[in-house]
Amino acid sequence: MDKTSFFQDVYDVVRLIPKGRVTSYGAIANYLGTKGSSRMVGWALNSSIGKDIPAHRVVNRSGLLTGKKHFGDPNRMQELLEKEGIKVKNNQVQDFDKLLWDPIKELF
DNA sequence: CACATGACTGGAT
């Protein structure tokens, strides 16, 4: 994670997210070392659209599907999550604390 | 080179 694009690092972590799990922007940012730059994570994911990046598994710290509107179709993100067994209600992930996959805790 | 923007977060009011 030096000369590699910040995006590439984000992609790598997001790809490692287990199916049926979710993570928060802050968790990824913290894992990358750029703690506090959660905005960059989200922005990086913005470029992940159209790639093999399961960006739908990344939500904000409240478990809210903040980036659903960037998927082309707002309903796409929720459907993908529900398809993986994640319960989503009102753009919000249910049992978020339970499904939360923290790279720092899981990978470290 | 400086300002503005962005899928966020945490502390302050």
Added chain:
DNA sequence: AATCCAGCCATGT
């Protein structure tokens, strides 16, 4: 407890 404000870093103009 809910809302507001400021900080955070990378990319684009």
